[in-house]
Amino acid sequence: MAQRDPLKDILIELFGPAPSARNRPSSQSAPEPTVGAYRTLAPVAVASAALAFYAPHLADTALTNAVDQAGQLITTLHSYRWPLAVLAAAWIAVDILRWRGHQQSLVLEAQLRQTTRHLPIKVTVPFPPGIGALRSAKIRLPRGAIVRPKEMDEFTTAVRGAAGRTGTHTYTVRHHAHRDLILITRTPIEPDTRSPRHKALQTALSAGTIFKEPAVTVDSCDDDGIEIGYKITFTPSLNSGARGFQTKVDEALAALAGHHESGRTWATEWTPSEGYLVMYLRAPLPIRVDHPLALVDENLRHLPYATGAANLSLYWDVSTKSNKPHCLIVGPTGGGKTSVIRTLLTEASRRGIPFLGVDPKMIELDGLEGYPGCAAIVYDAVRSAMLVRALHAEMMARNHYVHVKKIEPSQLPLLIAVLDEFFILSGKWQRLAKDEDEEIRAQIKQLDPLGAWADLAVLARSAGIRLLLGVQRPDASLFGSSSGNARDNFGTRISLGNLSQDGALMMWGDAHVGREVDTSIPGRGVVTALDGSPVDAQMWWTPNVDPHPNKWNQLSKQEKAIVHGLTPTESPTFEFFSTELREFVESERALARRAREYGDAPEPSILTDIATDHDTVGVDDFADAIPAAAVTEGMVILLDDDNGDQVPVTVDTVTIARDKDTDDVLETVLSINTGGRVKTTVHFDATEVVMLPEPDTVHTTA
Ligand SMILES: Nc1ncnc2c1ncn2[C@@H]1O[C@H](COP(=O)(O)OP(=O)(O)OP(=O)(O)O)[C@@H](O)[C@H]1O
Numbered sequence: 001m002a003q004r005d006p007l008k009d010i011l012i013e014l015f016g017p018a019p020s021a022r023n024r025p026s027s028q029s030a031p032e033p034t035v036g037a038y039r040t041l042a043p044v045a046v047a048s049a050a051l052a053f054y055a056p057h058l059a060d061t062a063l064t065n066a067v068d069q070a071g072q073l074i075t076t077l078h079s080y081r082w083p084l085a086v087l088a089a090a091w092i093a094v095d096i097l098r099w100r101g102h103q104q105s106l107v108l109e110a111q112l113r114q115t116t117r118h119l120p121i122k123v124t125v126p127f128p129p130g131i132g133a134l135r136s137a138k139i140r141l142p143r144g145a146i147v148r149p150k151e152m153d154e155f156t157t158a159v160r161g162a163a164g165r166t167g168t169h170t171y172t173v174r175h176h177a178h179r180d181l182i183l184i185t186r187t188p189i190e191p192d193t194r195s196p197r198h199k200a201l202q203t204a205l206s207a208g209t210i211f212k213e214p215a216v217t218v219d220s221c222d223d224d225g226i227e228i229g230y231k232i233t234f235t236p237s238l239n240s241g242a243r244g245f246q247t248k249v250d251e252a253l254a255a256l257a258g259h260h261e262s263g264r265t266w267a268t269e270w271t272p273s274e275g276y277l278v279m280y281l282r283a284p285l286p287i288r289v290d291h292p293l294a295l296v297d298e299n300l301r302h303l304p305y306a307t308g309a310a311n312l313s314l315y316w317d318v319s320t321k322s323n324k325p326h327c328l329i330v331g332p333t334g335g336g337k338t339s340v341i342r343t344l345l346t347e348a349s350r351r352g353i354p355f356l357g358v359d360p361k362m363i364e365l366d367g368l369e370g371y372p373g374c375a376a377i378v379y380d381a382v383r384s385a386m387l388v389r390a391l392h393a394e395m396m397a398r399n400h401y402v403h404v405k406k407i408e409p410s411q412l413p414l415l416i417a418v419l420d421e422f423f424i425l426s427g428k429w430q431r432l433a434k435d436e437d438e439e440i441r442a443q444i445k446q447l448d449p450l451g452a453w454a455d456l457a458v459l460a461r462s463a464g465i466r467l468l469l470g471v472q473r474p475d476a477s478l479f480g481s482s483s484g485n486a487r488d489n490f491g492t493r494i495s496l497g498n499l500s501q502d503g504a505l506m507m508w509g510d511a512h513v514g515r516e517v518d519t520s521i522p523g524r525g526v527v528t529a530l531d532g533s534p535v536d537a538q539m540w541w542t543p544n545v546d547p548h549p550n551k552w553n554q555l556s557k558q559e560k561a562i563v564h565g566l567t568p569t570e571s572p573t574f575e576f577f578s579t580e581l582r583e584f585v586e587s588e589r590a591l592a593r594r595a596r597e598y599g600d601a602p603e604p605s606i607l608t609d610i611a612t613d614h615d616t617v618g619v620d621d622f623a624d625a626i627p628a629a630a631v632t633e634g635m636v637i638l639l640d641d642d643n644g645d646q647v648p649v650t651v652d653t654v655t656i657a658r659d660k661d662t663d664d665v666l667e668t669v670l671s672i673n674t675g676g677r678v679k680t681t682v683h684f685d686a687t688e689v690v691m692l693p694e695p696d697t698v699h700t701t702a
Contacts (some may be wrong), residue, residue, distance in 0.1 A: 116151045136184055139181065305347065359379055364421070430688055493528045
């Protein structure tokens with residue numbers, strides 16, 4: 001490409017032919033340009049000044065000698081030579097500026113013609129024009145000229161492009177159609193003072209498609225001026241109201257904002273209906289919280305058990321006005337379920353609330369036996385069924401008392417009933433219902449513990465009885481309509497470890513919540529916050545309160561101090577309203593006393609060569625139990641053989657029949673391949689459980 005010669009341009013511009021003549025091919029009859037040829041004035045001044053300087057040399061010439069006045073004139077001119085020189089210099093400067101303005105007018109006219117096809121009536125570039133780039137301009141268009149938005153955009157781009165990359169200014173081009181005017185103004189670009197974090201958030205959001213018209217502003221700064229909060233505005237959409245979407249966006253925003261210098265973590269608060277969210281910092285979840293000795297909540301009907309982000313204390317509200325009266329704890333083996341139960345019960349004890357419990361595994365709650373406020377801990381399956389029935393009678397008696405005495409249910413003393421490992425318990429009841437011993441079968445049928453339990457879940461609240469249920473995995477049989485709306489009553493929920501997708505939906509009504517818990521931190525989980533929403537939390541650590549030397553001596557000095565500090569000096573009083581519960585507790589205590597005084601456990605025996613039937617296991621010898629509908633193909637389960645012995649078998653296929661409307665499980669059919677050609681099928685109803693020879697670990701991998 002040929003190099004441009006600016007000097008040549010100027011000379012042609014100053015002294016060459018008019019642009020109309022220059023640019024137009026002779027044969028074409030294009031409209032006359034608006035911006036006329038540039039007319040320079042400086043040469044007159046320059047010539048005058050030059051003449052003034054040169055005057056003495058002219059004095060001797062024949063011409064001046066001939067005309068006397070001319071000689072005088074030249075002498076006078078010479079005496080003004082310096083003012084004339086200054087005038088010429090000023091004139092040159094003005095001329096350069098005029099020429100620059102003229103150039104800019106020419107460019108604008110060309111740009112307007114090419115982008116809008118309109119020839120302007122007048123292009124005004126105010127004096128003095130910008131030396132480097134255009135300062136402002138006014139373009140008058142022909143009357144009624146129509147400029148389409150697209151053409152206007154092109155013209156604006158052309159104007160901005162011609163200005164080059166100044167980086168310090170930007171141009172605003174406005175079309176005032178009613179005045180047939182285009183106004184161009186230059187405004188300085190504010191320096192970008194945004195922090196790298198602010199820029200990263202804005203850039204990522206603007207580049208993505210998750211929000212429409214996202215804008216990030218700083219919401220708050222700390223005393224040192226460090227940004228600690230951002231407000232992100234967007235056009236509300238269906239997505240922005242969905243919890244799953246919000247969770248994903250929260251994660252992405254936290255990653256973009258990165259680690260904060262304060263060590264705190266990013267959290268978000270959404271207001272999707274108004275189209276904004278606020279990112280703020282909060283104290284990270286603690287890794288471990290020892291059960292505090294001071295009463296964290298003064299309200300004696302609040303049982304605190306965990307710490308959430310920003311040091312929020314989370315509690316189970318057992319008061320009469322609570323809308324979450326019963327508590328459900330879901331946690332795999334070793335997830336910290338027992339510690340949470342101990343926390344809640346020791347808190348209950350120090351707040352004057354007595355409790356009793358069922359522990360089918362015999363190793364979870366045994367340490368609480370004899371603890372202030374503990375009426376009884378029951379291990380035996382038949383006696384557990386008796387306890388549940390006695391609790392039912394107590395509930396009826398309490399309701400009757402309220403009715404007769406005309407008192408408020410809130411005046412009834414509270415009582416907490418704990419059922420740990422609920423599926424193991426119902427598995428045991430299920431086996432007892434098919435026991436060889438007719439008396440046992442009849443007893444279980446009469447006690448109907450599952451029926452009594454379902455009643456309690458729905459009705460115990462107004463009788464001052466609170467239920468604490470521990471399971472390894474959530475299951476529809478606990479929540480479905482078949483359990484009499486138990487879901488609504490177990491409003492206080494705690495899940496430890498990670499949930500399966502179905503489990504998350506059942507527990508939290510959201511397939512994403514409780515699925516990415518850091519399982520390397522013991523006691524980490526998701527719990528119901530005070531407003532009913534799920535929040536991440538760190539459960540308090542309450543050591544085993546068992547005073548037996550074998551257990552006590554395992555505790556560290558600090559753990560012993562926690563147990564000492566928590567144990568109330570005064571035991572909560574246990575008030576019975578029914579003889580059934582009173583007699584049950586008394587008999588259970590007598591049995592426990594006898595077991596302590598005379599109890600013996602056989603010493604372990606060594607395996608000998610004597611042939612044993614190694615394929616069968618003892619009646620109560622199963623490690624775990626899960627709802628039949630939770631069984632998966634390939635799982636090893638225990639089934640009764642013809643002799644009533646439990647044999648481990650592998651499940652071939654699982655067929656689940658569900659209610660068309662509610663999706664509740666109606667029946668589960670398991671087919672077992674026994675090796676031969678014939679497959680055995682076993683039918684389980686909605687609430688039946690299946691015994692496992694090994695602890696259930698499916699939920700951790702789901
Ligand atoms: N909140 C907690 N803080 C710190 N450590 C904990 C916490 N909860 C549990 N742990 C640790 O995890 C171990 C197992 O806890 P725990 O016995 O309560 O589990 P679990 O869910 O009851 O198991 P399982 O169902 O088999 O009884 C404890 O011995 C303790 O070391």
